Amino acid sequence: MATATGEIRQRARRTMALCAMCVVVSTVMTGVAVGAEPELDVRPEPSATAPGWRTFDSYEEAVAAGPSRTLKEAAAVQANSTNVAEPTILPEDLADNAARPRAKAADEEEWWWDDEDAYDVAPGELPEPGEFTLDSCAQEYPDERETPLYKNRYSMCIKGEIGYDSPTGETTFDLTLVGWGSRDSLWTRFQYRISPSGPVLDPIAPMTVDMVCDGQGQASCENDGAQGPVTKTLAEWASSDWVFNENFSMENSFPSGSTPPFHEDDLVSFLSARIIAAGSPKTDEFEVTYRCDSASYLPANESGGCIFDDVHPVHYIDMEDGRITQEAFHIFEAFTKPHLINPDPGDRIIPGNSLFRPRESLSRMRPEYEPTRYRRNHDVAVATCLAVDPDYASKRMDCDEYPYRSTFQGAALGSYDDDTEYSYSARALNRSHNRSAGAMLGVWYSFDRIVHGDRFWVQTGCGPQALPCGGDIPDMPGTGNTPPAVDAGPDATGAEGAPVTLDGTVTDPDDTPSITWSVEPGPGVDPGATCAFGDAAVPGTAITCTDDGPFTVTLTADDGHGEPSPVSDSATLTVTNVAPAAQVTTPAPGQLINGRQPTPVSVTFTDPGTNDTHSCRVDYGDGDGTAEGIVTQRPGSGTCTAEHVYGFDGLGPRTITATITDDDGGTRTGTVDVVVYVPGAGYAIGATGLLEVDRIPDVGCPPDDDQSTASLNTLVGRVGALNVSCTVSATTGRTEVATSVADVTLLNGLVRITDIQSTCTADADGIERDSLVGTINGIPIGAGSGTLSVLGLAEVAYNESTTDSQGRLVQNAIRVRAAGQEVVVGNCRLG
Numbered sequence: 001m002a003t004a005t006g007e008i009r010q011r012a013r014r015t016m017a018l019c020a021m022c023v024v025v026s027t028v029m030t031g032v033a034v035g036a037e038p039e040l041d042v043r044p045e046p047s048a049t050a051p052g053w054r055t056f057d058s059y060e061e062a063v064a065a066g067p068s069r070t071l072k073e074a075a076a077v078q079a080n081s082t083n084v085a086e087p088t089i090l091p092e093d094l095a096d097n098a099a100r101p102r103a104k105a106a107d108e109e110e111w112w113w114d115d116e117d118a119y120d121v122a123p124g125e126l127p128e129p130g131e132f133t134l135d136s137c138a139q140e141y142p143d144e145r146e147t148p149l150y151k152n153r154y155s156m157c158i159k160g161e162i163g164y165d166s167p168t169g170e171t172t173f174d175l176t177l178v179g180w181g182s183r184d185s186l187w188t189r190f191q192y193r194i195s196p197s198g199p200v201l202d203p204i205a206p207m208t209v210d211m212v213c214d215g216q217g218q219a220s221c222e223n224d225g226a227q228g229p230v231t232k233t234l235a236e237w238a239s240s241d242w243v244f245n246e247n248f249s250m251e252n253s254f255p256s257g258s259t260p261p262f263h264e265d266d267l268v269s270f271l272s273a274r275i276i277a278a279g280s281p282k283t284d285e286f287e288v289t290y291r292c293d294s295a296s297y298l299p300a301n302e303s304g305g306c307i308f309d310d311v312h313p314v315h316y317i318d319m320e321d322g323r324i325t326q327e328a329f330h331i332f333e334a335f336t337k338p339h340l341i342n343p344d345p346g347d348r349i350i351p352g353n354s355l356f357r358p359r360e361s362l363s364r365m366r367p368e369y370e371p372t373r374y375r376r377n378h379d380v381a382v383a384t385c386l387a388v389d390p391d392y393a394s395k396r397m398d399c400d401e402y403p404y405r406s407t408f409q410g411a412a413l414g415s416y417d418d419d420t421e422y423s424y425s426a427r428a429l430n431r432s433h434n435r436s437a438g439a440m441l442g443v444w445y446s447f448d449r450i451v452h453g454d455r456f457w458v459q460t461g462c463g464p465q466a467l468p469c470g471g472d473i474p475d476m477p478g479t480g481n482t483p484p485a486v487d488a489g490p491d492a493t494g495a496e497g498a499p500v501t502l503d504g505t506v507t508d509p510d511d512t513p514s515i516t517w518s519v520e521p522g523p524g525v526d527p528g529a530t531c532a533f534g535d536a537a538v539p540g541t542a543i544t545c546t547d548d549g550p551f552t553v554t555l556t557a558d559d560g561h562g563e564p565s566p567v568s569d570s571a572t573l574t575v576t577n578v579a580p581a582a583q584v585t586t587p588a589p590g591q592l593i594n595g596r597q598p599t600p601v602s603v604t605f606t607d608p609g610t611n612d613t614h615s616c617r618v619d620y621g622d623g624d625g626t627a628e629g630i631v632t633q634r635p636g637s638g639t640c641t642a643e644h645v646y647g648f649d650g651l652g653p654r655t656i657t658a659t660i661t662d663d664d665g666g667t668r669t670g671t672v673d674v675v676v677y678v679p680g681a682g683y684a685i686g687a688t689g690l691l692e693v694d695r696i697p698d699v700g701c702p703p704d705d706d707q708s709t710a711s712l713n714t715l716v717g718r719v720g721a722l723n724v725s726c727t728v729s730a731t732t733g734r735t736e737v738a739t740s741v742a743d744v745t746l747l748n749g750l751v752r753i754t755d756i757q758s759t760c761t762a763d764a765d766g767i768e769r770d771s772l773v774g775t776i777n778g779i780p781i782g783a784g785s786g787t788l789s790v791l792g793l794a795e796v797a798y799n800e801s802t803t804d805s806q807g808r809l810v811q812n813a814i815r816v817r818a819a820g821q822e823v824v825v826g827n828c829r830l831g
Contacts, residue, residue, distance in 0.1 A: 054285050059278035062285045067272040071217045074270035075259040077310050132157040132178045134193050153307040154181040162277045169201035171234050181306040186292050188306045190246045196238040203235035208278040213248040217256035219269035222249050250292050261453035263369050266295040295451045305449050313448045313456045314354045320462050326429040327437040332460040334402050334425040345423035351409050354457035362407045366452040377410030384426035392428035396560030400429040432512040483564045484508040484557035488571040495578050497608020499542035504555040506539045511559040522550035529611045547611035548577040579666030580607035584658050595646035595676045596831050603640040603658040612662040616640030619657040622650035646676045652733045652764025677733040678762050682828035684722035684741050689821035691715040701726035716823050717746035734763035737828035758813040760828035769811035771799045794818035
């Protein structure tokens with residue numbers, strides 16, 4: 001291509017053959033795998049131009065040319081790959097944490113949901129794939145390599161040279177390109193670097209470099225606009241390292257079209273990214289192809305993803321992983337010891353062996369797309385297992401099949417192709433090994449984005465680094481049973497109503513047995529007592545009992561193989577009583593209590609021993625002893641109610657104490673301090689009979705009251721200065737009533753009285769009532785009590801203590817009776 005005007009050309013075509021990206025991705029994961037598509041003749045015909053390398057007359061012509069391959073050739077890229085990528089190491093516990101059984105639709109049968117295709121993985125639960133950078137690509141890319149280098153289906157790199165020939169000589173530049181797919185979006189990113197590698201012989205000659213994206217068929221590709229064609233002189237290109245970023249998306253695009261073996265619902269699209277190096281008079285271009293899809297099941301999302309499909313994905317199975325040992329050896333023997341498998345394959349091939357038969361791949365078959373074939377695969381395998389051991393299911397074993405049920409090469413292949421060269425193997429295995437392997441395969445599907453119709457291979461080895469097994473490989477471990485070892489742990493002690501830890505252990509070298517805790521009450525435990533386990537299906541758990549006493553807890557493990565399983569071990573659980581907690585809710589603390597009325601008491605209580613019953617006694621603090629309360633209870637709580645009349649003898653500060661006792665003798669008290677009082681009242685004058693005079697002033701407490709009048713005239717006479725006061729102490733409960741009248745003239749002057757006083761007090765020290773009269777009609781009286789007749793017309797009682805019809809204690813300084821008339825002067829009363 002040398003011309004006088006110069007041209008761009010690729011110096012090392014072996015490194016620029018990007019469309020020949022043929023890579024095997026060996027994804028390492030301690031687990032088992034799934035399926036594939038029928039063998040299809042989709043290999044492209046040879047072309048005169050090496051894949052990935054084309055020459056055009058102009059930059060515009062190169063851009064318009066589009067992808068170099070037909071849609072059929074693009075769909076065949078994976079089938080023609082021969083290169084090998086580095087293994088992808090997934091975390092050992094990924095399958096345990098991330099894989100979960102999918103929810104089964106109501107109209108779907110159970111057979112559908114017991115294999116590797118029954119697991120989903122959320123995107124955030126998968127590790128990020130490793131990625132190349134420009135620097136790591138430059139360091140790791142082997143000098144002798146002629147094809148792209150891959151870490152996995154999401155990361156590629158390649159190195160090469162571009163050159164410009166002119167009459168003065170050749171100018172060369174190093175080109176490094178890395179690409180990154182996406183597991184959960186329809187974006188693909190590329191980064192490339194152009195670096196000087198020699199002298200510049202035609203410094204002013206222009207060179208244009210660009211990267212464009214094209215879709216195959218109906219698919220389209222969009223550039224985010226971050227970068228476009230860049231034109232520089234050779235001197236400028238040689239002045240520095242030039243790094244460019246290109247981001248391509250196929251959002252809002254259609255799939256490429258009818259592209260067997262892929263399913264139309266997965267919206268598989270084929271795309272190419274092309275680097276164009278343009279000079280005069282020739283323009284060179286090379287191409288990177290990749291694939292996008294919107295298969296919503298990879299992993300459980302609807303955004304889709306993009307991969308480099310010049311890759312042979314390989315599912316690695318670790319024969320040293322104790323969780324799947326029997327599964328791993330089954331596949332190993334199917335590959336290497338066909339005389340040990342059932343049925344005898346004869347001259348037929350067991351496909352999918354990545355090490356020895358790389359052309360015979362498996363192809364994934366999604367059961368939702370091929371339900372009949374999926375079921376037939378399993379039915380044929382189960383019939384083979386039953387012919388060997390009709391009772392295998394009762395021994396907690398599964399019928400394992402290889403190739404997997406979810407592949408087109410499964411056990412029923414002969415039903416679809418009489419001339420098939422493939423056979424299968426079916427064997428009853430430890431159920432736990434089989435299902436763990438299925439979960440691991442489901443995770444691998446999600447990680448490497450294996451869609452329906454994708455080819456893949458299987459590799460067995462020893463250790464997580466996919467190393468060959470050293471020495472002689474033994475025959476597959478037998479399926480004979482070792483019973484579980486069970487230890488209920490040490491005896492335990494705890495309180496009723498609280499979790500008590502049980503440290504049991506169960507070990508089984510070849511099974512995952514079912515685990516069950518049980519409990520039996522011992523002697524003396526009250527009827528109705530129950531215990532509940534935090535999780536009765538795990539060895540280390542907790543137990544909570546509703547009552548105290550001795551219990552026997554038993555841990556049982558059953559591997560399903562019959563005698564000597566199930567195996568049990570017991571321990572003693574001692575549960576202690578917990579006294580109830582009590583709180584007086586009525587009356588309130590510091591409340592004033594009327595000693596003349598019933599005082600209601602309410603108590604609430606709780607008890608963690610929900611099987612306990614309770615009694616209640618209340619002491620009111622007045623020396624009358626305790627009284628039985630009325631208990632209303634439900635499991636774990638209740639109330640106690642009672643009432644009491646303190647009377648005149650229980651006045652003052654009092655402490656009410658309520659005692660709750662459970663049926664095991666545990667007691668707890670609640671207290672409240674109150675103040676007991678009696679109401680007080682008094683008046684200066686009042687009359688009944690022929691002439692009615694309301695009590696003046698009518699004073700009562702609580703609340704405190706104090707009323708005075710200078711003088712007043714009433715229907716029964718004149719009253720001089722008067723005062724009535726009434727108080728109750730909120731802290732001591734003392735009630736004081738005091739009445740005073742300076743003088744009074746009654747009944748038209750018939751009765752004249754001076755200096756009238758009366759006092760009533762009540763507190764914790766007792767009751768006092770006193771009155772004092774100066775003179776009656778001039779006769780000195782004092783504090784003594786008695787009666788005085790006035791002209792036979794009126795009788796005057798003085799300093800009189802009585803009890804009224806309501807039981808109140810009354811003190812009248814003066815009471816006058818005359819001809820159907822009664823007048824009281826200087827009254828106080830309590831109660």
